[in-house]
Amino acid sequence: MAGLLSARVLSEHFEKVIILEREQLPEGPEARKNAPQGRHIHALLEAGLTVLDGLFPGLVRELVQEGADLVDLARDAAWLQSGSWKVRYEGGPHSVLVSRPFLEWKVRARVTARPNIEVWQGYAVEELLTDASRTRVTGAKVKGPEGERTLEGGLVVDTSGRGSRAPHWLEALGYGRPEEEQVGIDLGYTSRLYERPAGFDEWKILVVNGRAPEAKRSGFISNVEGGRWIVSLNGYFGDHAPIDDEGFLEFARGLPSPHLYEYIREAKPLTAPVSYKIPTSRWMHYEKMARFPEGFVLLGDTVCALNPVFGQGMTVACLGAKLLGEKVARARTSPGGLHAGLARSFQKELSKIVGLCWFLTTTMDLAYPETRGKRPLGLKAVQWSVQNMIDLTSLDAKSCHAFYEVLHMRKGMEGLLQPGFVAALLAYNLKSLFVPREQRANLTTLPPSPGRGEPPAEPGPRDIAA
Numbered sequence: 001m002a003g004l005l006s007a008r009v010l011s012e013h014f015e016k017v018i019i020l021e022r023e024q025l026p027e028g029p030e031a032r033k034n035a036p037q038g039r040h041i042h043a044l045l046e047a048g049l050t051v052l053d054g055l056f057p058g059l060v061r062e063l064v065q066e067g068a069d070l071v072d073l074a075r076d077a078a079w080l081q082s083g084s085w086k087v088r089y090e091g092g093p094h095s096v097l098v099s100r101p102f103l104e105w106k107v108r109a110r111v112t113a114r115p116n117i118e119v120w121q122g123y124a125v126e127e128l129l130t131d132a133s134r135t136r137v138t139g140a141k142v143k144g145p146e147g148e149r150t151l152e153g154g155l156v157v158d159t160s161g162r163g164s165r166a167p168h169w170l171e172a173l174g175y176g177r178p179e180e181e182q183v184g185i186d187l188g189y190t191s192r193l194y195e196r197p198a199g200f201d202e203w204k205i206l207v208v209n210g211r212a213p214e215a216k217r218s219g220f221i222s223n224v225e226g227g228r229w230i231v232s233l234n235g236y237f238g239d240h241a242p243i244d245d246e247g248f249l250e251f252a253r254g255l256p257s258p259h260l261y262e263y264i265r266e267a268k269p270l271t272a273p274v275s276y277k278i279p280t281s282r283w284m285h286y287e288k289m290a291r292f293p294e295g296f297v298l299l300g301d302t303v304c305a306l307n308p309v310f311g312q313g314m315t316v317a318c319l320g321a322k323l324l325g326e327k328v329a330r331a332r333t334s335p336g337g338l339h340a341g342l343a344r345s346f347q348k349e350l351s352k353i354v355g356l357c358w359f360l361t362t363t364m365d366l367a368y369p370e371t372r373g374k375r376p377l378g379l380k381a382v383q384w385s386v387q388n389m390i391d392l393t394s395l396d397a398k399s400c401h402a403f404y405e406v407l408h409m410r411k412g413m414e415g416l417l418q419p420g421f422v423a424a425l426l427a428y429n430l431k432s433l434f435v436p437r438e439q440r441a442n443l444t445t446l447p448p449s450p451g452r453g454e455p456p457a458e459p460g461p462r463d464i465a466a
């Protein structure tokens, strides 16, 4: 996704953009060998949807026409977060519920339809090429079907994902390696597709996620195209759902609430369960490197591979690509052009987008004593307040809306500093000292949908934090 979106934005500024993809891409909406995560639920945050809709006008409409659901998540999601059910109301963030292979296939079709973008399939990047002084990346050495060759270009973008070899390439060029921050979670996903029961409309996406540190399991059911449900179960620290029918159901039965199990118990599976393991969340701090070459930028999972439970990865890729387009547009008209600090300043600005997501996910993950990672000073107090904030959003729609605006990256953290929200949270924090949790949060009852209205309007121009 990061590669496709980068190509899309760069095609406005360069004569030709070449996507080097090491595998042969499928013709249809199928999960790929080198993107196996596509077999698991892929939620899109509103900021990601807005970027996609801006880059590819009509894409959302096309997805909906072909069976995806455009949803109001405050209304259409039933979400147990950290042990309390979110209040449901109308007018929340939008998203589109679709499988990752289908979304990627549609995006790829739009990208490759642009006349100046080529996709070279079966071409693996082996190393970077530089000028004689090694201060500027000038291209890449690639290995393809007819052997090795070199390619020159004005800008090289690494979007090769978590397994990127950029740290090694930069070290070999004398730049050293970026600092690597890791939070160890030993998370495992197991997923399968089901037939969606006819006429079902209690929710369009169900998320069941208990409170840390007691609950280590989460479960998701989401509508996807083709009248199907994708069901993903996950667990931390080796508590992974098995890939046999009985084991999968039994794991679902052990989720923090019985609802998900009850929904899938009688449903008809369409595929066998498949699993994927995520040992760590990992952030490569390219923005902190003492020296960095011109002509080379990195984004997507290459820079930061987040715990996917929070559904941020594709949105961060969208926002990164949008930022890249803006930076390149500005650099082209500046006196120094493309090679006067663009690379470094891009990585620095990208780190602000990544930083917000990293903070949200790792704060929650570090609530488990088993989580491996640096625990910042004051973490316990932040976690206490975050848990209270989550519990507050189970009853108070206004606070829930403020929370969604930050979660869906329409606003940065300042979205939580509005006086109304701060006052509500402070009062709730105080209440939490005296009132038992079960009396001040909805811990048990899946809230009904507040309305069965029309699908929300297609996303128009909206604010995005980044």
Ligand SMILES: Cc1cc2nc3c(=O)[nH]c(=O)nc-3n(C[C@H](O)[C@H](O)[C@H](O)COP(=O)(O)OP(=O)(O)OC[C@H]3O[C@@H](n4cnc5c(N)ncnc54)[C@H](O)[C@@H]3O)c2cc1C
Pocket (backbone or CB within 6 Å): 001, 002, 003, 020, 021, 022, 023, 034, 035, 037, 040, 041, 042, 043, 044, 045, 123, 124, 125, 126, 159, 160, 161, 162, 163, 164, 189, 276, 278, 299, 300, 301, 302, 308, 309, 310, 311, 312, 313, 314, 315, 317
């Ligand atoms: C289980 C799971 C669930 C997830 N759920 C969500 C979710 O709900 N919402 C969400 O937004 N995100 C989710 N994500 C994260 C999301 O998949 C990624 O953040 C997103 O796809 C961005 O990835 P990317 O494009 O940076 O890298 P990738 O998708 O990993 O793509 C990298 C590409 O580079 C190619 N490549 C690699 N090396 C080379 C090379 N040397 N030469 C040429 N090509 C190369 C690969 O073949 C691949 O096509 C999830 C991830 C996992 C693992």
